[in-house]
Amino acid sequence: MFLLTRVEYTAEQIFKIKQLRQLVERSRELQVGTDDVFLTKFLHYTHWDTIKAYQAIHAYYDFKHKHPSWVARHPIEHYRKIFYGTRCRFVMPHADKNGRVLVIFKTVDAFEQFPDYLQGLIEMDDLIFESLLMLPRVQENGITVICDLQGTTRNFLRQFSPAFMKVVNEKNGVLPFTQRIVHLVQRGFLMHITSTLFMPFMNKEFKERIFTHDGKNLSKLRDMVGYDCLPAEYGGPASNVLDTNLMFNHLSQNASYLEQLQHYEKKIL
Known part of the structure; x- marks a missing residue:
């Protein structure tokens, strides 16, 4: 593994x-x-x-x-409730066909359950990226992200202001991944709205690594990522079930180091 x-x-x-x-x-x-x-x-x-x-x-x-609110600021255990309450962030146990670690991000509307849901997602994703960047394979090869946007609702769309998306693009520009390949899985009436909102704010280099897929036909996704590593619901083997424990256990096992990173800073002289 x-x-x-x-x-x-x-x-x-x-x-x-x-x-x-x-x-x-x-x-x-x-x-x-x-x-x-x-x-x-x-x-x-x-x-x-x-x-x-x-x-x-x-x-x-x-x-x-x-942007101090765009990084994790709490002990790992603080995020347990949102991880298991949403079950929207996953890592697969095997790398994709290009040797990149495969992670799955799903849009799940939990705004009623978690009043500060968007902030929770921002911090949760920061933790995930920092934890993945600890791994030699990720440092060398980067990651592949499947963003399943099929759960996008109007509650999400209200959050994606130009100012918000500008900061997303800023953070994309400083995260030290050698490669980050993103696959957007979309379906339904919001299919084109979501990518229309995201894409104008992405820089040219990052745009070239974003690929869109109709949720009804995932053959292109299988070809690009590889069959063996894909979760079953995206066309992979039936045994590849999404498991929140894999990601959260990885965070927990490295809690001390990840919490130490939260205190790193640059003093502006």
């Missing part, structure tokens, strides 16, 4: 890690860790360019300073 994969770095990569560590330690602004896991996610992201990795760390924490 991908969660257990290990990696050994080359002599050159070890040298780059040490270089980046020295840059971060000398910074008066960055109040962040210097462990290998933290540093290598930015090095992979910038194809092992030390200076660009250092700049990427600054960019990420500039975003966090500017």
Whole structure:
């Protein structure tokens, strides 16, 4: 299973890690860790360019300073209720055919159940991305995201203001994934509305990695992602059942580190 994969770095990569560590330690602004896991996610992201990795760390924490409500701010256990109350965030136990970890995001209308539902989703997704970026396979290959928009309702559409979508695009620009391939699964009367709302705010590079699928015909999705890793409801094997426990257990097992990340920041001098 991908969660257990290990990696050994080359002599050159070890040298780059040490270089980046020295840059971060000398910074008066960055109040962040210097462990290998933290540093290598930015090095992979910038194809092992030390200076660009250092700049990427600054960019990420500039975003966090500017938008503090767009990152997780509570212990992992705080999110248990929303994870299990919505069952809308999943990770599959096997990578896709290109070696990318596969995650499933569903739109589930839980605004009545959780009064601050949108904020909960923002923080939950931040936790998920940070936890995935700990994994060597994700640092190297990136992730594939299936966004199932079939549960989108007018309650969701009311939230997606231009200002909101602008911040979504800003965060997309600083998350250090080497690759993020997104598949939008849509069906029904909101099929075209959702993508029409999202797409204008995405930058050109990210748009090129977004693919849309009619929820009634998923053959293209199977071809692009691979049959073996897909959940059964998207055309994969019957044994591939979506399980909230896989994701939440991963978060819980890494709770200490993930909560430590929440305290990292950039001091603006």
